[in-house]
Amino acid sequence: xxxxxxxxxxxxxxxxxxxxxxxxxxxxxxxxxxxxxxxxxxxxxxxxxxxxxxxxxxxxxxxxxxxxxxxxxxxxxxxxxxxxxxxxxxxxxxxxxxxxxxxxxxxxxxxxxxxxxxxxxxxxxxxxxxxxxxxxxxxxxxxxxxxxxxxxxxxxxxxxxxxxxxxxxxxxxxxxxxxxxxxxxxxxxxxxxxxxxxxxxxxxxxxxxxxxxxxxxxxxxxxxxxxxxxxxxxxxxxxxxxxxxxxxxxxxxxxxxxxxxxxxxxxxxxxxxxxxxxxxxxxxxxxxxxxxxxxxxxxxxxxxxxxxxxxxxxxxxxxxxxxxxxxxxxxxxxxxxxxxxxxxxxxxxxxxxxxxxxxxxxxxxxxxxxxxxxxxxxxxxxxxxxxxxxxxxxxxxxxxxxxxxxxxxxxxxxxxxxxxxxxxxxxxxxxxxxxxxxxxxxxxxxxxxxxxxxxxxxxxxxxxxxxxxxxxxxxxxxxxxxx
Amino acid sequence: xxxxxxxxxxxxxxxxxxxxxxxxxxxxxxxxxxxxxxxxxxxxxxxxxxxxxxxxxxxxxxxxxxxxxxxxxxxxxxxxxxxxxxxxxxxxxxxxxxxxxxxxxxxxxxxxxxxxxxxxxxxxxxxxxxxxxxxxxxxxxxxxxxxxxxxxxxxxxxxxxxxxxxxxxxxxxxxxxxxxxxxxxxxxxxxxxxxxxxxxxxxxxxxxxxxxxxxxxxxxxxxxxxxxxxxxxxxxxxxxxxxxxxxxxxxxxxxxxxxxxxxxxxxxxxxxxxxxxxxxxxxxxxxxxxxxxxxxxxxxxxxxxxxxxxxxxxxxxxxxxxxxxxxxxxxxxxxxxxxxxxxxxxxxxxxxxxxxxxxxxxxxxx
Numbered sequence: 001x002x003x004x005x006x007x008x009x010x011x012x013x014x015x016x017x018x019x020x021x022x023x024x025x026x027x028x029x030x031x032x033x034x035x036x037x038x039x040x041x042x043x044x045x046x047x048x049x050x051x052x053x054x055x056x057x058x059x060x061x062x063x064x065x066x067x068x069x070x071x072x073x074x075x076x077x078x079x080x081x082x083x084x085x086x087x088x089x090x091x092x093x094x095x096x097x098x099x100x101x102x103x104x105x106x107x108x109x110x111x112x113x114x115x116x117x118x119x120x121x122x123x124x125x126x127x128x129x130x131x132x133x134x135x136x137x138x139x140x141x142x143x144x145x146x147x148x149x150x151x152x153x154x155x156x157x158x159x160x161x162x163x164x165x166x167x168x169x170x171x172x173x174x175x176x177x178x179x180x181x182x183x184x185x186x187x188x189x190x191x192x193x194x195x196x197x198x199x200x201x202x203x204x205x206x207x208x209x210x211x212x213x214x215x216x217x218x219x220x221x222x223x224x225x226x227x228x229x230x231x232x233x234x235x236x237x238x239x240x241x242x243x244x245x246x247x248x249x250x251x252x253x254x255x256x257x258x259x260x261x262x263x264x265x266x267x268x269x270x271x272x273x274x275x276x277x278x279x280x281x282x283x284x285x286x287x288x289x290x291x292x293x294x295x296x297x298x299x300x301x302x303x304x305x306x307x308x309x310x311x312x313x314x315x316x317x318x319x320x321x322x323x324x325x326x327x328x329x330x331x332x333x334x335x336x337x338x339x340x341x342x343x344x345x346x347x348x349x350x351x352x353x354x355x356x357x358x359x360x361x362x363x364x365x366x367x368x369x370x371x372x373x374x375x376x377x378x379x380x381x382x383x384x385x386x387x388x389x390x391x392x393x394x395x396x397x398x399x400x401x402x403x404x405x406x407x408x409x410x411x412x413x414x415x416x417x418x419x420x421x422x423x424x425x426x427x428x429x430x431x432x433x434x435x436x437x438x439x440x441x442x443x444x445x446x447x448x449x450x451x452x453x454x455x456x457x458x459x460x461x462x463x464x465x466x467x468x469x470x471x472x473x474x475x476x477x478x479x480x481x482x483x
Numbered sequence: 484x485x486x487x488x489x490x491x492x493x494x495x496x497x498x499x500x501x502x503x504x505x506x507x508x509x510x511x512x513x514x515x516x517x518x519x520x521x522x523x524x525x526x527x528x529x530x531x532x533x534x535x536x537x538x539x540x541x542x543x544x545x546x547x548x549x550x551x552x553x554x555x556x557x558x559x560x561x562x563x564x565x566x567x568x569x570x571x572x573x574x575x576x577x578x579x580x581x582x583x584x585x586x587x588x589x590x591x592x593x594x595x596x597x598x599x600x601x602x603x604x605x606x607x608x609x610x611x612x613x614x615x616x617x618x619x620x621x622x623x624x625x626x627x628x629x630x631x632x633x634x635x636x637x638x639x640x641x642x643x644x645x646x647x648x649x650x651x652x653x654x655x656x657x658x659x660x661x662x663x664x665x666x667x668x669x670x671x672x673x674x675x676x677x678x679x680x681x682x683x684x685x686x687x688x689x690x691x692x693x694x695x696x697x698x699x700x701x702x703x704x705x706x707x708x709x710x711x712x713x714x715x716x717x718x719x720x721x722x723x724x725x726x727x728x729x730x731x732x733x734x735x736x737x738x739x740x741x742x743x744x745x746x747x748x749x750x751x752x753x754x755x756x757x758x759x760x761x762x763x764x765x766x767x768x769x770x771x772x773x774x775x776x777x778x779x780x781x782x783x784x785x786x787x788x789x790x791x792x793x794x795x796x797x798x799x800x801x802x803x804x805x806x807x808x809x810x811x812x813x814x815x816x817x818x819x820x821x822x823x824x825x826x827x828x829x830x831x832x833x834x835x836x837x838x839x840x841x842x843x844x845x846x847x848x849x
Contacts, residue, residue, distance in 0.1 A: 188753075197773040198602070198609040202746040334602060335645035338660065345658060403592035404643025407618040 066482045072258055073475030076274075077468040079254050080281055083247040084464015087288050088457040090241040094292070095457065097236035098299060098450040105230040106307065106442065108161050111154045112226040113314040115175070116219040118154070120321040122147035123211045126186050126204065127328045128414050128421070136190075148183060155179070158222065168229075171222045178215050182207055208329075227311070234303055237449075238296050241288065248285035255281060255471070262478060273474020280467030284460045291456050298449030306442025309370045313438060316363030317431045320387075323356035324424045327394060331401070331410055350398065357394075360387060360427070367434065375437050383430035390423030565672040567846070569683045569788040573798060574845040575806035580799020583635060586662060596632045599647040599661040600624055603746040605769035606826045607667055620644055624665045626822040627684065627791070627811065631663070634807050648743040650716025653677050656794055663793050663804070667766055669718045670790040679797065680790035681804040682843035684811070684819070688783025689719050690764040694752070694776055699759050701781020707733035709758035712748035715741040719761045722785060749774065763787060765831065765838070772830040788840055805845070 048056075061067025125144040128136075136144075155176055162168040185207035192200030255278045262271050330349040337348035364384050371377035393412060397420060401409035413420050565571065579587070586596060600620060601608040608624040629639035647655050652664045656678050670680045691706070693699040699706060713720040720741060726732040740757050742748055748760040749770045760767065764783045771777050791804050811818045823835045831838065 192773070193612045195773075196611050196613045198605050199746055199749050199770075199773045200612065201610070202603060202744065202750045205744075206747065206750050333646060335660070336648050336651065345660065404595040404597070404641075405592070406644065407616065410618045 066479055069475050069479045069482075072261075073472050073479070076251075076254055076258055076277065076471035076475065079247070079251040080277055080464055080467040080471055083244065083251045083281065084284060084460050084467070086247050087241070087244040087284060087460035087464070090244050091288070091292070091453060091460065092457045094237050094241070094295070095450065095453040097233045098295060098446070098453060100233045101230065101237060101299065101302070102443065102446040102450050104161055105226065105233045106310075106446065108158060109223070109226040109230045109307075110310065110314075110439065111158050112219070112223040113310075113318075115151050115154045115158065116216065116223055117314075117317060117321060118147040118151040119211065119215055119219055120318065120325065122151065123208060123216075124321060124325045124328060126189075127208060127325065127332060144186075148179070152179060158226075168222060168225045171218050171225070175215060175218050175222070178210065178218070182210050182215060185210065223314075230307065234299065234307075238299055240296075241292060244288055245285070248281060248288065251281050251467075252278065252285065258471075258475075266478070271474045271477065273470045273472070273477060275474075276470030277467040277474065278470075280463045280470060284463045284467070287456060287459060291452050295449045295452035298445050298452060302442050302445030302449060305370070305372055306438055306445055309367060309376070309438040310435065310442060312363055312367045312370060313431055313435050316360055316367060316383075317428065317435070319356050319359040319363055320424065320427045320431065323353050323360060324421075326350070326353040326356060327413060327420060327424075330398075331406075331413055334406070353394070357387070357391060371434070376434060376441070379430040379434040379437070383427045383434070386423045386426035386430065390420055390427065393418070393420045393423060565675060567844075568672045568675055568680075569670045569790065569840075570844040570846040571670075571675055572680055572682050572790070572805060572843070572845055573801045573847050575682075575809050576799075576802035577806050578799060578802070580797075580802075582662075582794070582797035582800040583803060586635060586800075594636065595641045595643045596628075596636060597643045597645065597660070597662045598628050598631075599645050599652060599655050599664040599666055600628065601666045601744070602644075602646045603744050604667060604766055605746075605773055606830050607766065607769060608665075621826075623685075623822050623826040624667060626826070628663075628665050630811055631665075631791075631804060631807050634810075635803065648716075649714040649745065650743070652716070652792065656792055659794070662797075662800070663791055665791050667763060667789055668792050669763065669787040671718060671787070673721075674792070677795065678792045679795050679801050680792055681801060682808050682845070683788030683790050683840040684808055685765065685789040686838050686840045687763045687765040687787055687789065689722055689761055689785040689787070690767045690783045691759055691761055691780045692749075692752070692767040692770055692777055693759040693780050695778050696776075697758060697780075699780055702732075702761070702784040703781070704733055706736045706759060708735045708737075710737040710740055710756070712740045712742060712751050712757040712760045713738065713762070714745040714748065715743060717745065717762075718785075718787060719763070723761060746770065749777075752777065763789075765789075765827070768827075768830045805843070808843070 058071065062071060122144050125140045125147060128140055155172060159172045162172060185203050189200045189203035189207060192203060255274060259271060259274050263269055326349045330347055330353060333349055335347060338345050339348040339351050341351065364380055364387065368377060368380045371380055397409045397412035400412060589595065602610055602620055604622065607622040608620055609622055610620055628642055632642045633639040645661055647666060652666060652668055653674065655661045656664055670683060691699060691702050699709060711723065713723060723732060723738045727734060727736060727738065740751060742751065745762050745766050751757045752760055753774065767779055771779055793800050
């Protein structure tokens with residue numbers, strides 16, 4: 001039992017209020033206060049989301065200059081990289097579409113037009129050859145064979161370029177099936193014709209029916225579909241890349257703000273890193289705008305002066321082919337088919353001929369307006385001249401036929417000299433020349449358009465990385481001043 | 484152990500029942516479907532039966548077709564009122580009337596006889612591709628046309644030929660597109676309502692044409708389940724349709740293939756799209772002449788006469804053509820007999836007696 005004098009408390013009567021009993025206190029030996037909680041224990045704090053914590057940390061960091069600099073640097077780099085990425089992505093799409101216009105969809109559209117033309121021409125050649133009587137000449141036979149070969153070759157090409165399972169593929173398959181059928185009928189017709197049997201003519205009528213009712217509509221369908229594809233490719237290649245441009249402007253604005261801020265705080269005018277970033281971003285933005293504008297203008301040019309002219313010329317050529325076919329059939333059918341127009345009964349094929357030649361005249365006039373240079377308008381003018389002569393000769397041939405001079409009419413249509421066949425050939429040849437010219441014009445313009453985009457996606461990506469690096473380094477230089 | 488033994492079969496039992504129920508459910512579905520199918524079948528059969536009762540052989544035809552059939556049946560029946568159509572023509576005469584005067588008065592180059600012909604009937608009216616003159620038509624019908632032109636206009640070549648599909652012969656005459664039709668055209672009662680005919684200039688009858696290897700033997704039950712081709716608007720089609728309706732032709736014979744020209748039938752036959760062709764014997768023979776692998780099967784099962792068709796009111800022209808036909812038949816040097824020898828003896832019988840029409844009678848009264 002020891003007494004400490006300081007306490008001054010009688011051992012028996014405690015003067016201080018009773019304290020909670022302490023373990024092992026009976027002897028009153030321990031005087032050090034026990035650790036007691038200052039307040040009643042609070043419930044355990046709920047765990048907060050990572051995002052909220054991050055925001056908190058950011059807010060905390062933003063209260064100090066280094067923290068703020070870090071945030072600004074990250075934002076700048078992200079903006080510049082985003083701008084580069086979006087530019088590269090959008091320009092890749094447009095470059096691909098421009099390339100498709102030049103190397104795939106336009107050639108395929110031309111091919112489809114050629115398939116139609118070859119088929120119609122083969123049919124006309126076959127009917128000129130001997131539907132109108134007599135053995136076909138070597139020239140018409142060659143023409144027929146060449147047309148069939150062209151159609152077959154272009155069909156293979158079209159099949160190779162069509163997306164599997166697309167409606168175009170079905171049409172191509174159909175045409176591929178019908179072509180040998182048609183050829184088989186024509187071959188039989190030839191054989192019987194050589195033997196002098198009229199059943200040869202019946203085979204040719206059957207072949208003609210197959211061509212008119214199944215093959216030509218299918219070819220027309222293919223042409224329409226390829227045309228749609230071409231227009232879709234144009235639509236993909238030409239629109240302004242607004243997201244990329246917007247991001248570029250935003251990146252530039254952010255860079256400008258960051259530099260002004262640095263200047264206000266440090267009085268230093270140039271921060272190398274930020275200047276590099278600004279320069280890179282500006283170059284990409286200018287390249288993007290100028291390159292795309294140039295490409296767009298070339299592509300628009302190729303559409304206006306190439307594709308539209310080509311379409312008009314193709315249509316005119318097809319109209320002239322149809323007119324020739326109907327002119328032949330007028331003689332072949334020999335009044336078998338008639339059509340009532342108002343109260344007049346007209347020969348059905350001659351009626352169709354008139355319609356086709358009107359289409360041809362309109363098409364040629366349109367093509368003449370679209371032709372923008374001498375080389376383009378000269379063949380069109382020549383074709384118009386041939387067409388005028390054709391109409392004149394056709395009218396004379398019709399008069400002979402109406403007067404019952406069938407043989408004379410026949411000579412005036414499929415004969416050697418002074419026949420309407422000459423005029424048709426001249427129209428066809430001139431249209432072919434005009435088509436060739438427009439095709440070349442198209443290829444130049446569309447090629448320029450595509451080339452204007454060359455390197456843009458890769459360049460944008462590289463420059464954007466450079467810009468982002470510049471931004472980070474520039475901010476990092478400021479940041480290092482705080483260490 | 485015992486407990487397990489008792490529970491196991493119990494479990495198996497419930498599982499079994501559940502399976503059975505599921506299986507029954509499955510079978511129930513199938514059964515219901517089968518029942519539905521059977522019902523549908525019965526329904527369809529009932530419909531088909533009533534259909535065939537209603538329209539005889541037309542059971543497999545769509546409703547629209549049946550109506551046209553019924554219509555043709557009506558016209559055929561109405562036409563049956565007339566007796567011996569080949570005799571319903573006017574007596575011959577050389578007198579000019581309004582129709583002939585109109586033809587003669589055509590100005591300049593147009594002073595020609597406008598005649599509807601065929602350019603696909605071998606040896607009748609066709610173009611020989613090897614003749615050198617590609618626009619020239621020739622054949623038995625064409626000979627007759629030249630003769631008529633010579634008689635009326637004094638020039639055998641004063642003719643404007645118009646090729647006309649089989650079913651356009653009557654409209655072409657009615658519209659005035661042609662003066663005459665000389666195109667292996669059978670004189671019959673229904674046509675007599677729309678046009679006037681000359682006296683007959685050729686005798687023929689419908690015959691069946693099929694590949695030599697074909698089991699088809701003629702116009703009989705061997706045509707069952709076969710596809711038969713005819714020209715649109717031909718007497719052959721009318722006959723097939725009538726016979727199938729009243730049961731003389733197997734109902735299973737498919738006569739739906741019709742073509743603009745009889746020769747197109749030969750194309751379909753060679754391509755295997757049809758099994759047989761029914762045509763006038765004269766034309767069937769000209770088809771057989773173009774293909775050594777086909778032949779005429781069986782005898783002619785009708786008797787028909789070809790006549791020159793003209794506008795119904797062109798009485799003077801009818802009389803004049805009848806006069807020309809009298810001369811044509813009598814002229815042994817360049818007339819009927821000569822034309823037959825030139826064009827038809829090779830493809831038909833050497834002896835023309837079966838094709839020569841009987842002495843004409845002129846019984847038309849109006």
